[in-house]
C-alpha cells in the first residue's frame with residue numbers, strides 16, 4: 001500500500017509514485033466494473049462520513065461559512081459519485097456499429113479503454129469538489145490516479161491525503177502534495193492524461209509541459225462570465241440569484257457571475273435589489289468576506305481602485321484581516337482591469353446596455369466565457385444569444401446551475417478550457433474510444449491488391 005500521509009512532499013519520490021501507479025494499471029486491476037464501482041462507493045462514503053472534518057478543513061483554509069461547504073464541496077461530489085456508480089456499467093458497454101458497403105463483410109465495434117495514469121491538478125477555491133469531482137470521472141473510466149491538490153488550501157490538501165489513504169485503493173489512487181515544481185515533475189514523468197483545473201495562464205504552462213510528452217490535457221479554466229439582464233426580467237429573482245452565486249465563497253468561484261450587463265430600463269432597480277439582498281445572505285456572519293491570501297487581496301483592491309466606476313455598495317477592504325466587503329460597482333471603465341481580467345473576488349461590476357445587440361457585442365469582444373446567464377428576454381432573444389456567442393454553457397434565468405446537472409457536459413471553450421466532464425462526459429473524457437474491426441478471411445477479392453489496372457480502378461470508383 002502506498003500512502004503519502006506521513007511523507008513530506010520534499011522527500012516524495014515522484015518517479016517511483018508514477019511508476020508504481022503504472023504498474024498497477026498494467027496489472028489490469030482497475031479495469032473490471034466491480035473495481036470501479038467499489039471505488040465510487042468508497043469515495044461516496046469518504047465524503048459522507050467525513051463531513052465535519054472536511055467542513056473544518058475548508059473553513060480553516062478559506063474562512064468560508066461552514067454551511068457553504070456542504071452545499072459546494074460535499075453534496076455535488078456525492079451526487080456525481082452516485083450518478084456514476086449507477087451508470088458506469090452501461091457506459092462501459094461495447095458499441096456495435098454499421099459498416100459502409102466498401103468495408104463489408106465484417107463486424108465493427110468500439111470499446112472504452114482507460115487511459116492509464118491520470119494526473120488531477122486541483123485549485124484551492126473548492127479543494128474537494130475540484131479534486132474529488134474529476135477523480136469520480138477518472139475512476140469510472142478505470143484509470144489509476146495521482147491527485148495534486150493546491151498548496152494554497154493546506155488543511156484540505158492534508159485531509160485529502162488522509163482520507164484517500166483510508167478509503168480508496170491506495171495502490172491505484174494517491175495524493176501528492178506540493179506546489180508548481182511538484183506539478184511540473186509529475187507531468188514530466190509522462191503520465192497518460194493531465195486533468196487541470198485552475199487559471200488560464202497556469203493552464204498554458206500545464207499544456208506546454210504536457211506537450212513535451214504529447215500528453216493530452218483537459219483544461220478547466222476561468223474567465224469572465226457575464227450575466228445579461230433584460231427589461232422584462234423578474235428582478236427580485238435575478239438579484240437573489242446573482243448575489244447568491246457572486247458572493248458565495250467570496251466570489252472565488254469559476255462560474256460566478258463576473259459582471260452584469262443590465263438593460264438601462266432596469267439597471268437601477270436591479271442594483272437596488274442586489275444591495276438589499278446582500279445583508280440578508282450574511283446574517284450571522286461578518287459583513288465582509290475572507291480573501292484567500294494577501295496577494296489575491298491586493299490584486300482585488302488594485303482592480304477596484306482603478307475601475308473608474310461608482311462604488312454603490314461596499315468597497316471597504318481590510319488588509320490586516322484580508323477581508324473585503326461585498327462590493328457593487330456601477331459602469332466601470334471597459335478597459336480597466338476590473339473589466340479586462342477575471343475578478344475572482346467579491347466585486348460585482350454592473351454595466352449598462354441599451355439592447356441585446358450591445359450585450360452580444362460586449363461579450364464577443366472578449367475571450368469565450370466559461371459560463372453565461374440571461375434573465376428575461378423572449379424566446380427569440382434566447383436563441384439569438386445562444387447562436388451569436390460562444391461559451392462553455394448558458395443558463396437562462398439562473399446562474400451556474402448547469403454545473404450541478406451531470407447529464408450536461410461541463411467545461412469551457414477557447415480560453416476558458418479544453419474538454420468537459422461530469423457524468424458520462426467525464427467518463428468519455430478520460431477513456432480512449434478504441435476501434436475494433438473483425439473481418440472474415442473470405443471473401444478476399446483480387447481487386448483489393450496491386451497491380452491496379454484501369455479496369456480495377458474503374459470498379460474502385462464505382463464501389464468505394
Ligand code: NAD
Nearest residue numbers: 122123124149150179180183198199202220221222223254
Ligand atoms: P492556479 O492556476 O494558480 O493553480 C491551480 C493548480 O496549479 C494548483 O494545484 C497549483 O499548485 C498548480 N500550479 C500553479 N502554478 C503552476 C505552474 N507554474 N506549474 C505547474 N503547476 C502550477 O489556480 P487557482 O488560483 O488555484 O484557482 C483559481 C483559478 O482557477 C481561477 O482562474 C478560476 O477561474 C479557475 N477555476 C476554474 C474552474 C473550472 O471548473 N473551470 C474551477 C475553479 C477554478
